[in-house]
Amino acid sequence: MRAQVISPGIYTYGAMVIGGLLRSAGASVTLHRDFSAELPPVVFLSLYSTQHLLDPAIRDYISRARESGTKCYVGGPVSAVPEMVLGELDPDAVVIGEGEPVVASLLTKGSPDRIPGTAYDRGGEVVINPPVPPLTLERPLPFIPDDIGSQDIRGANVYIETHRGCLGACSFCQVPRFFGRIIRSREIEDILAEVRAFREKGARRISISGGTGSLYKYKNGEMDPESFITLLSGMADIMGPRNVSAPDIRVDCISDEILDAIRKFTIGWVFFGIESGSDRILARMGKGVTSSRAADAIAACRQHGLAVAGSFIVGYPNEESDDYEQTKSFIADYPLDDLFISIAEPLPSTPLASLAMRTPRPENPLFMAHTGEYRPLNLTEAEARFFDLSLHGAMFRTRPLLVAGSAYDSFLAEGRKQGREIRAVYDILEKYSGRHGAASSRCGRVGNIQDCP
Ligand code: SF4
Numbered sequence: 001m002r003a004q005v006i007s008p009g010i011y012t013y014g015a016m017v018i019g020g021l022l023r024s025a026g027a028s029v030t031l032h033r034d035f036s037a038e039l040p041p042v043v044f045l046s047l048y049s050t051q052h053l054l055d056p057a058i059r060d061y062i063s064r065a066r067e068s069g070t071k072c073y074v075g076g077p078v079s080a081v082p083e084m085v086l087g088e089l090d091p092d093a094v095v096i097g098e099g100e101p102v103v104a105s106l107l108t109k110g111s112p113d114r115i116p117g118t119a120y121d122r123g124g125e126v127v128i129n130p131p132v133p134p135l136t137l138e139r140p141l142p143f144i145p146d147d148i149g150s151q152d153i154r155g156a157n158v159y160i161e162t163h164r165g166c167l168g169a170c171s172f173c174q175v176p177r178f179f180g181r182i183i184r185s186r187e188i189e190d191i192l193a194e195v196r197a198f199r200e201k202g203a204r205r206i207s208i209s210g211g212t213g214s215l216y217k218y219k220n221g222e223m224d225p226e227s228f229i230t231l232l233s234g235m236a237d238i239m240g241p242r243n244v245s246a247p248d249i250r251v252d253c254i255s256d257e258i259l260d261a262i263r264k265f266t267i268g269w270v271f272f273g274i275e276s277g278s279d280r281i282l283a284r285m286g287k288g289v290t291s292s293r294a295a296d297a298i299a300a301c302r303q304h305g306l307a308v309a310g311s312f313i314v315g316y317p318n319e320e321s322d323d324y325e326q327t328k329s330f331i332a333d334y335p336l337d338d339l340f341i342s343i344a345e346p347l348p349s350t351p352l353a354s355l356a357m358r359t360p361r362p363e364n365p366l367f368m369a370h371t372g373e374y375r376p377l378n379l380t381e382a383e384a385r386f387f388d389l390s391l392h393g394a395m396f397r398t399r400p401l402l403v404a405g406s407a408y409d410s411f412l413a414e415g416r417k418q419g420r421e422i423r424a425v426y427d428i429l430e431k432y433s434g435r436h437g438a439a440s441s442r443c444g445r446v447g448n449i450q451d452c453p
Pocket residue numbers: 166167168169170173174175176210211212250273452453
């Protein structure tokens with residue numbers, strides 16, 4: 001049978017894994033980043049952003065496909081609240097959580113009826129069959145498209161998976177809710193066979209996907225740095241160390257040997273999710289670390305000759321101006337080589353989504369009108385903080401950037417865009433929160449989280 005996997009915009013690793021499973025189940029598979037290919041009998045849409053639920057192009061595609069008799073199944077992190085996916089996109093079924101045990105059954109049965117890990121609409125009633133996580137992470141090689149070498153996601157062609165789950169409980173993150181908090185690691189031989197397959201298909205730069213790379217093979221309360229180092233060394237042997245990166249790491253999951261290995265076997269960058277300079281906000285985020293721990297981690301990386309990037313979140317519900325000023329001070333006191341700033345986005349099923357729904361809009365920086373120095377720009381407080389921190393971050397990088405002209409305009413446009421898109425997420429969460437707890441956390445759910453630091 002012919003089957004298509006569509007991953008809008010980019011070839012996600014999760015979409016490639018699903019493609020590989022379908023191929024090994026006997027399907028003739030193609031993988032696409034857009035909706036231009038001829039309709040097949042079955043299509044699996046791998047959706048990784050809440051914005052996909054609001055995208056008229058995706059909705060129109062599903063409607064057109066179903067009208068012509070194509071079976072449409074939607075999976076990925078958006079499946080955290082299946083009612084939302086069914087209500088907004090109206091596919092034949094939603095694949096809930098980890099899709100591996102589900103997709104081949106959908107292909108062969110042609111119906112989600114009684115297949116665990118599916119949700120569908122049966123005459124106006126939403127049926128949810130609870131997911132069953134895969135017993136093992138052993139699987140066939142992913143379906144790797146011929147033009148994988150042309151893809152560029154933050155400098156890498158692809159982000160591969162080494163393990164699932166995270167010990168952390170960050171309120172804004174879907175990883176522990178989607179994959180759980182127990183670490184399940186893949187076998188090193190399987191990962192290296194996959195790296196070779198990507199290289200043979202033309203990938204030139206491979207990164208380990210988001211989460212915390214150094215938790216690889218974590219077991220019984222113990223990190224296993226030796227396995228992580230062996231993995232990096234094996235990847236470097238295949239790709240060359242300048243073509244491997246393992247950037248995302250928690251500030252409390254580093255050691256001298258891990259940092260040495262990152263310098264020796266990778267491009268030498270570390271990416272920390274620092275999020276805030278305010279310990280009050282870090283506690284509210286459930287980060288489990290303080291700002292001084294983040295400062296120590298940056299200093300440790302410097303001692304090991306590593307470059308350090310950090311991400312920051314502004315406009316968290318109830319973030320006060322004093323909290324925000326502490327984030328600015330942190331950035332000035334501990335200069336980074338690169339910074340990523342975002343406005344707090346309440347992903348469905350996370351504790352942040354619950355908090356966002358509980359916080360009255362007039363008290364939420366995302367909706368409050370900014371009345372400070374950027375008042376003529378007509379921004380909300382969260383947008384103004386995004387804009388201000390982008391300017392501030394550029395000035396306090398290890399190599400300061402001069403912000404003028406188009407860079408200034410792009411910071412401003414990005415802040416406005418994020419504000420607009422996240423307000424739309426609030427609307428959709430509100431729409432479904434009364435129906436089935438879209439705003440509430442559903443810990444224990446076990447997708448592809450593309451770039452989660
Ligand atoms: S943000 Fe990172 S450390 Fe926190 S829960 Fe997600 S993957 Fe874990």
